[in-house]
Amino acid sequence: MKMSVENQSIIEKLDLLGCIQCGRCTGGCPVTVRTNLNVRRFVYDAYQASLEDLMEELAQYSEIWDCTGCHTCAVRCPKGLKPVEVLYSLRNQIVESGKVEPTVRDALESVFLEGNPWGKPKATRFDWMEGLEVKTAEEGQEVEYLFYVCCSVAYDPKLQVVAQNMVKILEKAGVDYAFLGEEESCCGSEVQALGEEELFMEVQEENVELFSSYPAKKIVTLSPHCLSALKKYEGLEAEVIHYTQLLAELIDEGKLSWEGEFPKKVVYHDPCYLGKQNEVYDEPRQVLKSVPGIELTEFDRSRERSLCCEGGGGKMWVETESQQERLAETRARNAKELEAQVIVCACPFCILTLDDAVKAVGYEEEMEVMEITEILGKVL
Amino acid sequence: MGDVFVVIEHRQGEIRDVNWEMLNLASQVASDFGGEVVSVLLGSGVDDIADQLAGASSKVLYVDDPVLENFNADIYQKNLSALIDEHKPTIVMIGHTAQGVDVAPALAVEKDLPYLTDVIELRGEGGKPVAVRQYYQGKVNAEFSFADADTYILTIREAALEPIEPAQKGSVEKVEAPAKEEAEHRKFVEYVEAEIGDVDITQSEMLIGVGRGVREDKNMPMIEELAQVFEADLCGSRAAVDAGWLPHDRQVGTSGKSVKPKLYFAVGISGAFQHLAGIKGAKTVVAVNKDPNAPIFAEADYGIVDDLFKVVPKLVEELKEE
Numbered sequence: 001m002k003m004s005v006e007n008q009s010i011i012e013k014l015d016l017l018g019c020i021q022c023g024r025c026t027g028g029c030p031v032t033v034r035t036n037l038n039v040r041r042f043v044y045d046a047y048q049a050s051l052e053d054l055m056e057e058l059a060q061y062s063e064i065w066d067c068t069g070c071h072t073c074a075v076r077c078p079k080g081l082k083p084v085e086v087l088y089s090l091r092n093q094i095v096e097s098g099k100v101e102p103t104v105r106d107a108l109e110s111v112f113l114e115g116n117p118w119g120k121p122k123a124t125r126f127d128w129m130e131g132l133e134v135k136t137a138e139e140g141q142e143v144e145y146l147f148y149v150c151c152s153v154a155y156d157p158k159l160q161v162v163a164q165n166m167v168k169i170l171e172k173a174g175v176d177y178a179f180l181g182e183e184e185s186c187c188g189s190e191v192q193a194l195g196e197e198e199l200f201m202e203v204q205e206e207n208v209e210l211f212s213s214y215p216a217k218k219i220v221t222l223s224p225h226c227l228s229a230l231k232k233y234e235g236l237e238a239e240v241i242h243y244t245q246l247l248a249e250l251i252d253e254g255k256l257s258w259e260g261e262f263p264k265k266v267v268y269h270d271p272c273y274l275g276k277q278n279e280v281y282d283e284p285r286q287v288l289k290s291v292p293g294i295e296l297t298e299f300d301r302s303r304e305r306s307l308c309c310e311g312g313g314g315k316m317w318v319e320t321e322s323q324q325e326r327l328a329e330t331r332a333r334n335a336k337e338l339e340a341q342v343i344v345c346a347c348p349f350c351i352l353t354l355d356d357a358v359k360a361v362g363y364e365e366e367m368e369v370m371e372i373t374e375i376l377g378k379v380l
Numbered sequence: 381m382g383d384v385f386v387v388i389e390h391r392q393g394e395i396r397d398v399n400w401e402m403l404n405l406a407s408q409v410a411s412d413f414g415g416e417v418v419s420v421l422l423g424s425g426v427d428d429i430a431d432q433l434a435g436a437s438s439k440v441l442y443v444d445d446p447v448l449e450n451f452n453a454d455i456y457q458k459n460l461s462a463l464i465d466e467h468k469p470t471i472v473m474i475g476h477t478a479q480g481v482d483v484a485p486a487l488a489v490e491k492d493l494p495y496l497t498d499v500i501e502l503r504g505e506g507g508k509p510v511a512v513r514q515y516y517q518g519k520v521n522a523e524f525s526f527a528d529a530d531t532y533i534l535t536i537r538e539a540a541l542e543p544i545e546p547a548q549k550g551s552v553e554k555v556e557a558p559a560k561e562e563a564e565h566r567k568f569v570e571y572v573e574a575e576i577g578d579v580d581i582t583q584s585e586m587l588i589g590v591g592r593g594v595r596e597d598k599n600m601p602m603i604e605e606l607a608q609v610f611e612a613d614l615c616g617s618r619a620a621v622d623a624g625w626l627p628h629d630r631q632v633g634t635s636g637k638s639v640k641p642k643l644y645f646a647v648g649i650s651g652a653f654q655h656l657a658g659i660k661g662a663k664t665v666v667a668v669n670k671d672p673n674a675p676i677f678a679e680a681d682y683g684i685v686d687d688l689f690k691v692v693p694k695l696v697e698e699l700k701e702e
Contacts (some may be wrong), residue, residue, distance in 0.1 A: 103635060118634070118657050156653035157675040316654055319628070319635040326622065356652055359592040360622040 011046055014085040019043050025073035025083040030308040034324040035250070037063040039073050039083045045085050053192060059099070064090050066320050069193045069313025070272035075304055091195025100195075107317040108196050111203070115185035116151035117317070126182060128160035132298065134167050137178035137214040142174040145246060146216030146238070148230065150223030150339075151186050152348035158355075159348050162222055165377035166243060173256045176291075177220075177244075183210055185220075189229035194314035208235045220246050224274035224347045225312065231278070242274060244346050248283035251290045260379035261293035266370075267340035268296060269331060269354065270306035271347030284346045287372060291379055297338050299331070307331055309357075311349030328357035335367060342368045344375060381530075382415025382507075385469040387460065388422075389479050390429055391451065392571065398475035400543035402536050403436045406473060407544060410438075412504025413470040419550075422459055424449040427677035430554075435546030441467070445557035453482040454563035460487055464531055468526030471502075476535040488533045495533045500540040509534070516663040553571055579613045580602060581630055587641040589632060589659070592619040593648020593669060593688055600625050603647060606692050609699040615619065615639065617655045633658040648688050651676030668692070 009269065011017055026040040028030060045058060058064065058188045067087045074082040094100060095108075105275040107117040126151075137146055147166065153159045163179075170177045188203035207230075219240045221227040230240040250256040263372045268288060274280045281303045288296050310320070331354060335343045343354055354369045384406040389396045402405075406417040416438035421430055423444065430442045434565045443459055460483070464472065472487075474480040476498045488495035501512035509532050511524045526532055533603060581587060594600065606613050619666075621631040630637055633655040640661030647668050649655065656679050659665060667680040668688045677683045684691055 011627065102638075106638065118653070119660060120657075152653065157651075157678050158653065315635070317634050320630070321628070329622070352652060352654055356617075356619050356622075356654075359619040359650075362592075362595075364592065 003363045010089060014046075014082070014089060016043055016046070016081055016083070016086060018079045018081055019083070020079060022078060024076040026077060028072045028076040030070060030072060030327055031066050031068060031310065031320070032103070034322040035063050035066040035320055035328070036061075037066045039067070039087060042086050042090070043083050046316065058090055059094050059097075062321070064094075065101075065314075065318045067313050068272070068308050068310045068315050070308040071276045072272070073179075075276045088193065088195060088197075092197045093195075095195040101318060103317045103319075104194050104314070107314075108191060108194060108199060110186070111186045111191050112199060116155060117186060117190055118151060118155050120151075120155045122185075125151075125154050125184065128163050129179075129293065132164060133171075135178045136181045137216075139213050140215070142215040142217070143178040144217045145170075145178075145220050146211075146214055146218070147149055147177060147179045147243075148187070148219055148221045148226055149179065149184060150221070150226050150348050152352070153222050154184075156352075159351065159371070161377065162348070162371050162373045165373040165380075166222065168374070168380055169247070169256070169376060173250050175250070175255075178214075178216075180210070180214065185210075187223075187226040187229040189223075189225040190314045190316070192229070192232075192311075193312065194317065204233050207255050209235055211236060211238060213235075216245075218343055223349075224271045224278065224280075225349060228273050228277050242278065242280055242283075242346070244274075244284040244287055245280060248286040251287060256290075258291055258376070258379040261295035262291050262375050262379055263295075264341045265295040265339060266339055266342040266344045266375070267298060267299055267335050268302070269309065269343055269345045269350055270302055271345060271350045272306065272308050273276070273312055273349075274346060275303060275306055284372060288344065288375070291375060294375070296342060299334055301334075307334075309350045309353040311347075311353035316349065316352065326353075326357055326360070328353040329361050332361050332363055332367070336363060340367065342370050342375075346372050381468050381470060382410075382413045383418050383467065383469040384410045384413060384471040385418050385420050385441075385464075385467075386482075387420045387456075387472065387474045389451075389475050389477060390421075390423060390426065393426065393429070395429055395432065396475065396477065396538075397543060398477060398480075398536065398538045399433075400436065400630065401541040402473045402475065403433075404544035405536065405541050406437075406471075409471070409502055409504055409509075413507060413509075416549075418467070418469065420460070420463060422448045422456060427660050430552045430648060432546070434550040434552050435548060438548070439550050442552055442554045443557050444554055445560055447560050447562060448569040451479055452563050452568055453479075453486065454566055455559065456483045457487050457490065458559035458561075459557060461490060464491065466558070468530055470507070472531060472533045474533070474535050476537045480535050484533055484535050485494060485587070491531070491533075493531050494529050496524055496526070497509065497535045497539050499534045500537050501537075502534065503602045508521045508532075513537075528594045540581060541663060550671045567578060571701070572646075579630075581613055581615045581632070581639055582637050584613040584615075584639065585642045586610055587615050587632075587639055587644050587662075589644055589646040589649050590614060590616035590620045591627060591647065591649030591655075592617065592623070593650070594620065594625065595648075597623070597625055599689075602689075602692055605696050606645075606647070609696055610643075611622050612641075612643070612645065617649050617652060619652075646676050646680070647692065650674040651679065655666065 189198040192200040419433040419437040474484045644662035665680045666682045667676040668684045
């Protein structure tokens with residue numbers, strides 16, 4: 001086996017030297033039913049070729065853009081490795097060489113210029129606060145919980161309710177909280193997934209500095225994608241949690257209870273970035289179970305085995321060319337089999353893809369896709 | 381001195397619209413510079429183009445040589461450079477097109493002449509040009525004056541000005557090519573025609589966007605008829621494409637295409653965020669949706685809250701009558 005120094009460094013850097021080629025990664029990879037992606041093979045090839053050859057050859061495989069960043073491969077790896085990293089690394093090399101799809105380029109440019117990947121102006125990031133009394137952080141003044149709003153929640157008119165309801169819930173619970181002011185900017189989760197490692201480092205550096213000016217005991221994210229990204233930040237001192245973790249704690253301590261009822265059958269979809277990547281499985285379910293009247297059911301594929309919705313890994317900006325049904329559509333059909341009236345979720349990207357899927361399979365009249373806070377808003 | 385050169389862009393025997401627009405502008409300002417409108421035609425065996433141009437210019441300077449059969453920026457530059465030396469025009473107008481911007485900057489640098497791109501207005505003051513171009517995606521117009529020079533080179537924006545109505549009979553002067561040698565660094569290879577039937581929705585001026593509200597494949601002919609009377613192209617949301625009503629290259633959104641039509645007519649699109657991000661370049665958005673809370677209405681300039689199955693046939697009927 002030929003192994004160049006550069007090549008050693010990439011495999012070493014990704015900590016993939018321990019790979020035994022067992023294939024559990026590819027065997028569990030959810031997108032293999034739709035595409036040719038074989039992550040085990042990419043890890044194998046990364047050992048084989050010199051970096052330059054690797055680049056030329058592997059860059060031709062469009063399936064490196066099919067990965068949704070769900071981390072099922074990492075969850076299943078018996079050696080505790082992260083095979084997904086090899087795909088992100090290849091994407092990085094392609095982005096570095098400038099050969100990216102215009103959709104990816106536009107998203108990255110938007111993060112760089114406007115601090116969000118949606119092409120929205122920085123100046124309107126806090127329009128969601130309009131008409132609400134929201135406590136915003138003051139420099140140097142410590143709060144218990146500092147909230148970090150995801151770009152999708154901040155700008156999508158359908159998702160803004162997540163942040164708005166969160167404010168109402170926090171006020172009700174009487175928690176010492178603050179939202180970041182105008183300086184909030186993208187967490188870089190999808191930037192890294194799209195292969196722009198350098199921009200991610202820049203975003204990380206700026207955000208770590210920002211958080212150091214606004215001290216908090218805990219940083220609370222509304223999106224699991226931000227949770228994953230912030231947890232990777234080097235030099236970030238505060239603990240980072242997802243909002244469902246905080247709410248479960250408040251409910252448990254008796255600080256939060258509900259007035260109304262939500263008498264519907266709902267099925268909870270585990271977001272990969274929350275479950276597989278951060279092992280937050282129970283808290284969202286605890287929160288849902290606390291709602292009077294709710295009937296919570298489970299997918300066959302739930303928790304560690306949850307089927308990915310294909311919304312992560314930068315996939316909001318890269319289409320998979322496949323004739324096979326989208327996984328989110330499979331998810332919608334599974335929910336129908338369970339006679340669920342609502343698919344409930346705790347991730348903005350899952351909401352976007354599942355919402356589309358419910359429409360694509362024609363269930364929009366009988367089934368809703370809701371974020372947990374949307375349900376909580378109805379029982380406050 | 382004082383003449384306004386209009387460098388003609390043509391391809392496979394056809395003249396582009398920007399030429400007629402430049403000729404109109406040239407005819408309005410030529411007297412400001414005390415000269416005439418001269419069409420500069422570089423080509424091979426394009427006598428009929430020269431004749432057409434004579435109807436819209438005082439003079440056609442026609443360089444006819446086989447080396448000029450196909451556009452080549454290097455060869456154009458050499459010939460234009462020699463013609464400028466010989467005729468000393470005050471203004472040289474070149475279309476702000478892929479071809480135009482391939483040759484104009486190099487020409488300006490070679491001759492060390494003042495140069496302004498993407499011009500939308502022009503007048504002469506004291507024999508010198510004053511030109512307008514835009515900033516910030518058209519939000520700000522900036523007026524430019526120039527350093528003193530014998531000749532000024534300007535590229536002119538397409539579709540910003542009215543075309544000229546040919547109404548005169550100018551002369552045609554056929555001249556020897558000042559530079560006949562083949563270009564050293566580039567050569568013409570072939571014309572590659574876009575596949576017939578292919579529509580590039582990123583270039584469409586009128587788009588009908590189809591969403592899940594259309595419900596079934598069998599309702600698509602109604603939408604196609606609407607597209608026909610609008611003379612618009614069809615595109616759609618991811619859900620509509622996934623349902624198989626439209627091919628993948630018609631998908632609009634963050635993972636599909638970003639479009640920038642003059643009119644985007646959204647039919648049965650509720651407005652998923654990833655779709656809305658793809659239409660932010662649209663000048664005017666009209667939406668039909670029965671749900672008054674559909675997010676598409678936040679982006680729309682005009683909204684119709686009603687059943688699309690009532691609205692679309694009525695619209696088709698009205699438009700057909702017109």
